[in-house]
Amino acid sequence: MNVLVVVDLQNDFVSGALGTAEAREIVPLAVGRVADGVSRGEEILFTRDTHEADYLDTQEGKKLPVPHCIRGTEGWEIVPQLREYAKFPIDKPTFGSRELGALLKARDEDLKKQGKPGVEKVTLIGLCTDICVISNALLIKAFLPEAEIAVDARCCAGVTPESHQNALAAMRVCQITVENMA
Numbered sequence: 281m282n283v284l285v286v287v288d289l290q291n292d293f294v295s296g297a298l299g300t301a302e303a304r305e306i307v308p309l310a311v312g313r314v315a316d317g318v319s320r321g322e323e324i325l326f327t328r329d330t331h332e333a334d335y336l337d338t339q340e341g342k343k344l345p346v347p348h349c350i351r352g353t354e355g356w357e358i359v360p361q362l363r364e365y366a367k368f369p370i371d372k373p374t375f376g377s378r379e380l381g382a383l384l385k386a387r388d389e390d391l392k393k394q395g396k397p398g399v400e401k402v403t404l405i406g407l408c409t410d411i412c413v414i415s416n417a418l419l420i421k422a423f424l425p426e427a428e429i430a431v432d433a434r435c436c437a438g439v440t441p442e443s444h445q446n447a448l449a450a451m452r453v454c455q456i457t458v459e460n461m462a
Contacts, residue, residue: 287406
């Protein structure tokens with residue numbers, strides 16, 4: 281089984297409080313990658329950065345004092361171009377999602393109990409390469425050390441182009457496949 285994880289493609293990271301030109305540029309590519317994944321039979325999972333009204337009082341809020349992805353706001357929503365695919369996003373209060381890792385491990389174990397190969401490859405796309413994408417890639421690698429973990433670089437953007445490249449380099453060192461480098 282192959283899985284595509286779409287990390288935090290939310291309004292606040294594209295056009296809202298923390299939006300960037302690079303994030304806006306990847307949206308059509310991400311939409312194409314999701315449609316391709318659906319046609320190939322990949323399981324598609326979405327994460328959604330989720331903060332509460334007290335965000336500025338949290339450790340993250342003190343270090344990044346920009347309210348974003350507050351539950352129930354338009355900025356918290358998955359970008360409109362991908363909402364039809366994101367029926368049940370996994371809300372995560374921090375960079376990496378333990379729930380996502382546990383879900384993938386459980387799917388892997390269930391498939392193997394049925395005599396199937398299990399989760400063979402997990403590909404990540406989304407935002408931000410240098411924060412949530414790298415955190416989830418490493419977390420998934422810890423939960424599924426024998427699965428291929430990949431990042432589609434053309435469908436990711438970082439806080440800056442430089443930090444995007446640094447995160448891709450760090451993931452390569454950690455045996456995460458980086459696909460579609462420009």
